Amino acid sequence: MNLHEYQAKALLQRYGIKSPAGRLARSADEAAEAARGLAKDQANAGRWAVKAQIHAGLRQGAGGVKFCDSPEAVRDAAAALLGHRLVTPQTGAKGKLVRSVYVEQAVAYEREIYLAALVNRSAGRVALIAAGEGGNDIEARLAAAPEKMLSLVIDPESGVAEDKARALAGQLGLSGAGADQAVVLMRALDKAFSDCDASLIEINPLVVTAEGDLLALDVKMVLDDNALFRHGELADLRDEEEIDPAELEAKLYNLNYVRLDGNIGVMVNGAGLALATVDLLKEQGGEPADFMDVRPEATRAQVTYGFKLLLRNPSVDAILVNIYGGGILRCDTVAEGIATACKEEGLRVPLIVRAAGTNGELARKILMSQGIPVTFAQSLGQAAAKVVEVAGRKAA
Template identity: 50%
Template sequence: MNIHEYQAKSLLKEYGIPVPRGGVAYTPLEAEVLARELGGPVWVVKAQIHAGGRGKAAGVKVVHSIDAAKAAAMEMLGTKLVTDQTGPAGKRVRRVYIEEGFDVARELYLSVLVDRKTCRVTILAAPEGGVRIEDMARAASGSVIRTAVDSDVGLARDQAERLAADLGLEGSQAEAAVHVITGVYDAFVRLDASLIEINPLAVTRNGDIVALDARMSFDDHALFRHRELEELRDADEADPSELEAARHEINYVGLDGNIGCLVSGAGLALATLDILRLHGGRPANFMDVRPVATRQQVANGFKMMLASGDLKAILVNVFGGGIMRCDLIAEALVAGAREVSLRVPLVVRFAGTNADIGRKLIQNSGLAAVFTDDMGDAAEAVVQAAKKEAA
């Protein structure tokens, strides 16, 4: 789950990280009132969307009067902001953040994430931040400092001190940076975050260290421990299909292909996407049906896939084991197809518990399907079916 910048800053502030004073406005008039309350002489008006690259797309403006703050808000609100991360469709701006401006001497970069290669929480830092951080990281990987943290020990003070020194900070600035680095790491761990990014982490002319921008994402599977974070979700920013899937307790991620995937288990689901790509197919989604999913939940997931206008074929790849049974999936498919007309080819690969029963249930229902026992054969069959439908 992603949250807005202003929400991320509010959370970081709770961990003692200095952030600019600011407020959220939904109308130009609210922006004017906020600017007046904050006082000048410099304000920053920021479009609030779940995407980076706002600065390059005129989604961040520095203004020097209250009228200019109101005008900038009026220009942004209601428009679609297109950045490198939104894609050509862009995202509609429904709120802006008005905050006090700072006289910045240096821009640094700081983030905390999970390194999938080392399976450790890793801190990334760079002595130069701002809008060009991605370009600089690609051009000179040595400019990005990586510090892996042992989860059994936590972030040691000497690690934070080395990071501050590598960023070129000394004295009180280095001590302030240690405080920020430690606070960000603590927030990451305690909130079950998957990413916290501060770009830029600014050094002001007065020598202060301030988080001028903040981005946070959380592990969806840990949100049951953080109901207060769930309340920060902006439904307008989320993929409607993913919200619908979450409502039915199905793990779902929409992709840009045309082959729908209904799979039991996250590992098998990832392998299914890989084998489809290997055979030249384009998956339309990642869908992991939980072992304890009910017939109705599976049926709802199946109907949700069928609602996609780009769908050309569906692959059901289920390994029955333990609680999960192939016949339960078969019953759900039949129920879903009765409510929503199945208009694309269906390829089914059942293996494990009650696989034969599941196949017979589908055959006896009259639901048209191609059956295969081999995962590779299933992938090849559904890719060819999708190509035929698209022709």
């Protein structure tokens, strides 16, 4: 679950991670009033940043962050953002509708640092990732110079070791009081990550002010959906307006569904197999329209609903179903769900099915006996090539 910047900052402040003073606004007048309030509450608050609150990064380069020198300018900046779609490299061509802005005190600083906590899957532990420079396009810059990316793997029992944190701070060019602050901040970041069951907390940039303070100027925070049952308060932070309605409804049926920009509908059981299927389609020159993971305990009704999502997507030109029956979920259960969906919604696009494992042959018989026009594939590679072909793209 993605958090907005203002939500992530408020959450991290509970752990002592400082950020500039700011207020949320949902109208241009509220934004101007927020600026006046910040000027009253904060000394030297004569300049503000107006930030579009959407679930996407790289906002500044897309015009989603504007700096203003008066409350009137803040009102104009907010009016230019609110109610409009902001397109960034992370939103896709349609962009995201800006429903709120965060008015924040602009801060003068001397340098930018990148700091993040995430799961290091190779080590099987949480790790801190850092770089001595931060800001826009940091991913591309670090990809071009990977030696600049620093890492500290955290022991799950003892947490962030002071000597290792201090060494990392030194590599980031911090010393004295700045290094002391960095050690405290790294420990706080680790605790916030663990307490909130996060999958990513990214501070970019973490700035060093002229007074030597460390401030989180921007924060991206992602929580593990599967752990939200432990965090009712955090679950309430979900902004459903930022979520595709189909994705939101899919959660009610315990389907892991993410809409993508392609034209090949995809239904797979198991997240790993789903990722492999999507990757193979891309390699074959196809473009998946979704990521759909049907969970092992799925019922026929849940499969039916999931397949209806694919049928209702106007962007879909062909559908690939890749099912490996085993354990609880059998291939025939999936076939019955597909048949029901096709009868109720109608099948308007080519359907390619690869059904292997438990009751794979039975699944094929069910679909044929129900009169569903389907092409069967014996292997995933064959299925991917066929669906790419019928979707109007030549396999590579």
